[in-house]
Amino acid sequence: MKDSAYWNIFISGQKQILEVIYTKYYDHLLNYGLKLYPDMDFVKDCIQDLFVKLYSSKNIKPTEHVRSYLLKSIRNIIIDKLNKDKLQITDKDALFHLIVDEDELEKKLGANDEELLLLKKLLQAYNQLSENQKQIIYFRYIQELPHKEIAEILDINEQSSMNLASRALTKLRRELQNKNKQAIISSEDLRKSLTLLFMLTNKAIYSVKNQDLHPAWSAESSSL
Template identity: 45%
Template sequence: MTLYSDLADIELWNCFLSGDKKAMEYIYSLYYKPLLAYGMKLLPDYELVRDCVQDMFVKLYITRKNLSSTPHINSYLIRALRNRLYDEMSVHVDKMTIDDLPFDFAVEDFFLTHFQESDDDLLQRKKLQIAIEKLSARQREIVYLRFIRELDYNEIGDFLGINYQSAKNLISRTLVKLRQYYMEGN
């Protein structure tokens, strides 16, 4: 697996596209748990999300000859899973669009990733959680992708189908809203 860890995303993806099973195993082992965590934010049904992640990887492997190259495997897989979950949910809900997918995450996700536990920031966490809950599902997803999954602007742009500057502007506007909601909690 060390061989694959030295490859850039585009090289690793191209190995997978050419039928390299070890590259597929490496991609799967690297992204399975983060994809599962992301899927649970959209649809809190562990069994269904797990099945969708596995189905997505099977479909990717089967259709790999028809897939295009990507410089950002992470955002590509997130988008593929999001589409798979949408397909699964739309079977059960009429007139649903992909933007109607709910997206919830706890502020604890951010604090566990970025800060040490402290009793002093309990109030701050509560205020931040309330502010996050006031954001739209799409805005919550953007915050999650940028600050929890640590996708860069290019990856977020790829995921959303927009360019780098639009992704940067969208994140900036979302953070302004988040700050506004947070300050209203004072």
């Protein structure tokens, strides 16, 4: 069943289907939320608030893009809660900043020193991108969203999303080639390497010990 079908069931009044939507998208929302504000408990509370709000709302509109709708919603909730609680992100450049354990890189790549060196350089180059460029890379290569949905989340038009992604990839490729004069990196190889970096970052996030990363949520608990 398509996500939009689940959503239509939900807005028709069968709110128990939210449990399915919650289970499917919890990890996506957690990962994105931690990119916006790196506090696990804070983000988990915001996700709970989002689904309680959805359950209680009587004016939810249909959508074909459930994931982007939820990502935009959690973004708004996090920003509103930060403002309400007078919390601030102390270093704006830390947004969407990737931290990858070098031991994980070496374990993943084994004896492939050339690819290991490339990924280390790519990580450094990525973290030098602007916040908007990092967001575009994140949405395209970890969330794998089309530009139409990225534009909806960031409140820009689709062409602007495409242009921003193109400039970000061009900048990454240029930075890598500046660091290694002999390297000619194709767009496809660059995309694969970015995907691997994000995958390793996700592994670090989801392997946090002694954390209940996927707490249960039910429609019944929200109706109490």
